[in-house]
Amino acid sequence: QKEVEQDPGPLSVPEGAIVSLNCTYSNSAFQYFMWYRQYSRKGPELLMYTYSSGNKEDGRFTAQVDKSSKYISLFIRDSQPSDSATYLCAMSGVRGETSGSRLTFGEGTQLTVNP
Amino acid sequence: ETGVTQTPRHLVMGMTNKKSLKCEQHLGHNAMYWYKQSAKKPLELMFVYNFKEQTENNSVPSRFSPECPNSSHLFLHLHTLQPEDSALYLCASSQDGTTENTEAFFGQGTRLTVV
Numbered sequence: 001q002k003e004v005e006q007d008p009g010p011l012s013v014p015e016g017a018i019v020s021l022n023c024t025y026s027n028s029a030f031q032y033f034m035w036y037r038q039y040s041r042k043g044p045e046l047l048m049y050t051y052s053s054g055n056k057e058d059g060r061f062t063a064q065v066d067k068s069s070k071y072i073s074l075f076i077r078d079s080q081p082s083d084s085a086t087y088l089c090a091m092s093g094v095r096g097e098t099s100g101s102r103l104t105f106g107e108g109t110q111l112t113v114n115p
Numbered sequence: 116e117t118g119v120t121q122t123p124r125h126l127v128m129g130m131t132n133k134k135s136l137k138c139e140q141h142l143g144h145n146a147m148y149w150y151k152q153s154a155k156k157p158l159e160l161m162f163v164y165n166f167k168e169q170t171e172n173n174s175v176p177s178r179f180s181p182e183c184p185n186s187s188h189l190f191l192h193l194h195t196l197q198p199e200d201s202a203l204y205l206c207a208s209s210q211d212g213t214t215e216n217t218e219a220f221f222g223q224g225t226r227l228t229v230v
């Protein structure tokens with residue numbers, strides 16, 4: 001079983017739609033949860049960062065973490081064609097790990113927002 | 116400007132060649148990483164360096180040889196690669212594992228093709 005499961009899509013939505021992207025995980029030691037956005041032929045860029053359970057909002061983006069269910073989500077409101085990219089969830093363990101920020105990634109979900 | 120710069124952006128090499136990938140970070144971080152990104156697979160962590168010391172080698176074949184001369188620079192030396200090594204190689208950096216923030220910042224990647 002993979003440590004992090006993410007539906008690779010592809011996911012295609014019309015402009016203005018609400019997009020929901022999700023990941024599940026099995027390792028209860030994960031404490032830090034991130035969403036990266038990766039445009040074609042580019043490196044991943046950090047989009048949202050959340051520690052432990054709860055919600056975090058940044059403009060049109062909302063990240064949710066439910067540690068009891070081992071489930072994280074990213075919501076995109078009023079989606080735009082410029083949001084078309086691959087979205088990667090990533091997570092890491094507790095503070096103090098000697099290996100630094102050892103992130104475990106999902107496979108990534110390819111999103112296309114159609115004008 | 117992402118703060119993490121990788122060169123070259125594209126590389127085509129034969130199976131008998133020797134080449135090196137370079138990564139430089141301007142973020143004052145102490146941890147640096149090499150990841151491999153293949154189509155339809157999650158990012159695979161290859162190597163971790165924390166304060167210039169290699170703290171993790173994720174069962175990577177010896178034809179990949181990392182070097183970290185200081186906290187700002189990271190190299191990946193390549194020799195006698197196989198066609199299946201063709202992928203996007205991503206460098207990342209973060210604060211070390213003893214700090215609260217564990218976000219990793221990525222470079223644009225080197226697209227490697229082995230022929």
